[in-house]
Amino acid sequence: MFDRKNKIEVNAILDTQIEEILKKTSQYEDLIEGKLICSSCGSTINYQNIGIMLPIENGTKIKFYCDRIDCAEQYKLDHE
Numbered sequence: 193m194f195d196r197k198n199k200i201e202v203n204a205i206l207d208t209q210i211e212e213i214l215k216k217t218s219q220y221e222d223l224i225e226g227k228l229i230c231s232s233c234g235s236t237i238n239y240q241n242i243g244i245m246l247p248i249e250n251g252t253k254i255k256f257y258c259d260r261i262d263c264a265e266q267y268k269l270d271h272e
């Protein structure tokens with residue numbers, strides 16, 4: 193279901209869809225346990241602050257950025 197070059201704009205999708213995606217990549221437990229961190233600032237990722245989900249490793253894992261402006265900028269620097 194993933195095109196690895198396409199990020200997912202999280203504000204466009206539902207919590208239940210986030211859950212579904214993370215269950216597929218086996219990262220749902222990490223979300224619940226607070227083990228997912230923003231690739232830019234290192235903040236713990238939760239449903240409230242997920243900004244960007246970026247499929248990596250052929251869509252088998254998701255890389256996260258939180259919803260801070262700085263982190264969205266960092267995402268652009270890293271990937272665009």
Ligand SMILES: [Zn+2]
Binds near residue numbers: 231259260
């Ligand atoms: Zn961040």
